[in-house]
Amino acid sequence: MSLIRLNIKGISYSQTQNGAYALILSEVDGDRKLPIVIGAFEAQSIAIALEKEIMPPRPLTHDLFKNFSDRFQIVVKQVIIHKLVDGVFYSSIICERDDIEEIIDARTSDAIALALRFKAPIFTYKGILESAGIYLKSSQKKESKKGDEAAVLEKLLENEDQESKATDTSDFKKNTLKELYKMLDAAVENEDYERAAKIRDEISKRN
Missing domain, CATH: 1.20.1280 (Monooxygenase)
Structure with missing residues (x-):
């Protein structure tokens, strides 16, 4: 199956689940977005990694993992969102040490928080993006879908x-x-x- 690279578009508060946030991933070579509901702590950790000017006085859990990995020469090569079951995304962290590659199962929010700290690329499979991806913005060619997309976004995120x-x-x-x-x-x-x-x-x- 072909992999599609994703970038982080932003984080929005989700009213659909108390204390949850919506992480929006964007298709690199396309217009589709992949919304993933994450917890407040993970959203905070991802936001800190994105906001370079904010330096926490003490390392957060993901910062500690990064420091630990650096000390023992473990490198996160990439993160793959490889499965979607009943609305839950499953991810793998591809690590390497001494030219030996290991695959570690992880929550998607944790995997992305670490990917940011290691500057590792984030991927998903074409089938996952086709089933769960949405369009947040409609181009002129997609104007007819604007209402449907807005309704889907409101239902999934309700972040306004x-x-x-x-x-x-x-x-x-x-x-x-x-x-x-x-x-x-x-x-x-x-x-x-x-x-x-x-x-x-x-x-x-x-x-």
Whole structure:
């Protein structure tokens, strides 16, 4: 079966499951997206790996695994999302040490968190993308599918918490840059990385 490479498009809060987040993977050479529901801790870990400016004061679990692997010269070569059963994605981490390759079973969220830290590519099989992939944005040629795709996205993710977004934005707009930097430091110190990422976004808008 042919493998299709995926990139991380973003993470959104999912209202369909309490405390869960939707990780959106994007087809590299196509328009399909693969939404995967993950837990809050894994979402935080992935967000930290994506946000290079946020450095936790202590290593998280995936950072510890990366440090441990580096010490013992274990390299993560790639991650493959190889199975989808009853809405649950199964993944394998392809590792290598001393030219010996090993395949380790892992939760998809953990596998992707590690792939980011090792700068390893993420793949899935064509059949999985065909069965679970959706279009988040419609081009002119796909305009007729726009309504269906929007409905599918709303059902799968329901990630448009507009009231929460408006509150967060208005709160941050009231602060000066100096205050925002202090808030960012405090959020990182308290290990509130979701808030830290939002503050960093507001700072980036002003710079």
